[in-house]
Amino acid sequence: MGDGPLTQVQLIQSLVDVVNTIGLKGDYIKSHKKECAALTRRVKLLAPLFEELRESRQKISSRAFSALRDLEEALQSANKLLQKCHDGSKLYLVLEREAVAEEFDIANADFEKSLDILPYDQFASDEVKEQVDLVRSQLKRAKGRVDNHDLQVYSSLLAVLREKDDGPAGLEMLERLAEKLDLRSPAAIRLENRALQEMMLVKQNLGDDNHEQELRFQQLFTVLRKLTSILPPEDTDDDSPELDRVNIAAGVFIPKTAKHQSEVRAGVGLERRGSQTFDVEGAGAEKLRSQAVPDDFKCPISLDLMKDPVIVATGQTYERACIQRWLDSGRRNCPKTGVLLSHVGLTPNYSLRSVIAQWCETNGIEVPKTSSSKPKQSKVPEYSAGERATVEHLLQKLRSGQADMQRAAAGELRLLAKRNVENRVCIAEAGAIPLLIELLSSQDLKTQEHAVTALLNLSINDSNKGIIVNSGAINPIVEVLKNGSKEARENAAATLFSLSVVDENKVTIGNLGAIPALVDLLKDGTARGKKDAATALFNLSIYQGNKARAVRAGVVPPLMGLLRDPSAGMVDEALAILAILSTHQDGRVAIGQASALPVLVDLLKSGSPRNKENAAAVTLALATYDPMHLETAYKLGAQGPLHALVSDGTVRAKRKAAQLLEHMRLQHESAIPLTSSED
Structure with missing residues (x-):
């Protein structure tokens, strides 16, 4: 400190x-x-x-x-x-x-x-x-x-240590121990060997180098060697020197002299520096510490949580930095599928990035940061002089002041920006963004629609996001969201969603009053407009300060309406937003006042795995806010589906369900009467 x-x-x-x-x-x-x-x-x-x-x-x-x-x-x-x-x-x-x-x-x-x-x-x-x-x-x-399980594992280890016979009885004991400690693969054995060596060095550094400790480590390395010997042949990694280290580690004793200690430490250090396997396993240990991360959120190359997911030509998603290194090395095939890439453009996966951000928020993990100041762009083919000339000609029309020419030019830029990444770079570099922002205030609704949609298409490039926001686009976009045509309002909401992927933009967009306009679109927009508003609200509400703004703007009642009407096709979106809002005090109050528990309990019973998870999260938030909500959930029969979630839900759902059941048990024991509808 x-x-x-x-x-x-x-x-x-x-x-x-x-x-x-x-x-x-x-x-x-x-x-x-x-x-x-x-x-x-x-x-x-x-x-x-x-x-x-x-x-x-x-x-x-x-x-x-x-x-x-x-x-x-x-x-x-x-x-x-x-x-x-x-x-x-x-x-x-x-x-x-x-x-x-x-x-x-x-x-x-x-x-x-x-x-x-x-x-x-x-x-x-x-x-x-x-x-x-x-x-x-x-x-x-x-x-x-x-814990009885701990006693059983301890007994299994003692049995293996005492067993001198390598026959069937000894083999059965080893297999039982391997199963209980999940030491059934070369990777698991390598990690255990590394952990055991490090623990041995810790004991040395503490001065615990007595004969009893020496014997204990010798016995454990012997057990590890035996566990290695029972690995199935098809699972043995013949190329891994680490398995050989396990076999010779049984002969390692705690050195008695300072010279021997330094030699062992130097040997371990060289082993880690010189072995690629050790480096990989170091990363593997980090991944083990975060193994609750859903596989869909991990980059197929690094296997780490993605911060900036991008889509390649085959439709596969990777962490931007990882796939860019892959492409920079001269490879032109998709790492996961092996298919040759038709182009090397990288498209940001905004939807996945937002889902990852929500998962981080609800699990108490720092949301991966992205920055608009110095965005990393994928390498793309240079646009031609002819393409630049076309864009310059359209910009002259935008500057002309003639309404019909501006409308036509904005429409063409809209289509060009939609077509490919080269066009988006070319249009932005030519200086089109400030001109398009000016057209957001046009009295001609079609011109306004073309302009906001062109900005939406341009915002797909991360570098353009910063230019759009820094050019003062948010206020005019909000005005289009309030007063534009049906399609313009929808695309204004989609633009705000795209811009809000950058964390600092969430703050700016919230401060400039976009959230009430998005809530209005959620209430009275078309089916597509409601979807666009929901995705934008979801992303904006990840920022703590915007949660209270959304609640004050009245977002909870329309979300509850969508939750109660599966025919609208927005149960997933509504529940995801409620899960974020329930992490804020104002959100819990508003959700509780909206009588949400009956529909939440129904979703616990019959929703999709993701919806069950979010329903459990919202219910837990309400129950910890007000014990009466806990009693209501109990009376509605929540404990049955909660027990089912503990058995077969997602990792997060299991945790939330277990916490709810613990709260119910404690409240039941505290003499507050709980009566279940299932009794």
Whole structure:
């Protein structure tokens, strides 16, 4: 935290950061899984408390500051423990089961103590107070619990360590252990070997180099070698030197001398630098930490979450930087399909980018940033002198001041910009954008329509987005959205959606009053107009400040109307927007007042997997805001579909459903009568 005195702002930001860090760790190993999940869940429940503190900027008392400092230290310790369980050797953590369990007891006790002395009633809202109370009640019941699964895994490991026979009985024990710890592939064995070596070095650095530790690591490397030997032949990666390292690692002892220690460290360092496999597995370990990321959100080349997804000629989507490196190396085929690309233009996948942004928002992950200041453009063929001359001729018509010539020229530019990426670059570089913006104020509705649609087509290029916004287009586009023709209003909404893909543009568009006009289009537009308005509102609402604007503009009632009318074909869009709005206090109030729970419970029962996930998210947000909503959901029979979601829902749906069921159980135990319609 630095050498100077810690400020309130720094302390609160540190609390927000550590909660976010813990929330991003993803799945844990098979051992201590319940303890890790429970501690993570309790920490994440405190996120609204710290977010409220950060947003309110309220000056807190010295007593509260001291208690928050203690809480921050407790959370940092919890983070270190969770990191060890996330990245550490599975075999070692199982063998040290009792010591790790004791560490969890200490972490929970420190967590509980710091919350007990925190005067959160001085600055927390009522719903956040209830959430902190929930965490405290869970912590009081968390002491001394033993997980049966952990005992079974521990027993399996002890059986393998004691078994001297390599016959069928020993093989069966190995296979059982491999299944329980998910060590059934070369990749998993490589990761475990690396984790075990790193844990061994940590113990060395701490001075824990006694004979008992030495023997323990020798035994675990022997187990790892045996697990390698039972891999099916078809799964063995013959080209991987890492498997050979596992086999020889059984003979590795903790060195007794400083010289030997330095040699081992140097050897490990050279191994990582010299082996491509180790480098890949380093990246693989990072991906394991975020394995909850849906596959559709990962770049097929890097397998990382995409920040700037683009579409190539075959229709496949990649991270822009990855596919650009692929193309820059001289390759002209699609990496995933192998098909030769008809052209090398890259088209931004705005829809996927927005869905990724929503997923990040709802999972507490920092939304990937894009910038309009220095956009990266794909390399495209140069446009010809003839094409530039055509564009210049059309721009002269735009400058002519004659209405019919302006209308015709805007129409031609609209078509040219739609045709290909070269034309979009050429038109923008010729200076057409400011001229088209001027035409947005034309009294001729057709000219206005051509101009806004031309801007929409030009905005497909990321570099053009910044030019359009910086040229003052937002206000005129909003005016077209309010007063233009049917098609012009639709395309104005689509243009705002396209521009809002850039994060700073979300702020600008919201500040300049676009959201009420989009809500009006959502209410009274055509089917296509409503779709365009919904996609724009969805994207804009990712920015926290726009959520309250959307609620104040009255977005919730029309969204509920679309949710209750499947024939409109916009259930997906409406529910996705409600899921974003439910993360804001004003949104929860408005959704609760709109009597949303009956339709949400219906969607939990019969919606698509994605809609079930979003319905669970909205229901959880309402339930944590007001216990009466929890009671209503219970009476409507939500617990049945929630149990089903825990079993076979998406990763996020499982988490939300489990939290809702836990809230229902606690409320039921607290003597508040709950009566289910299924009884």
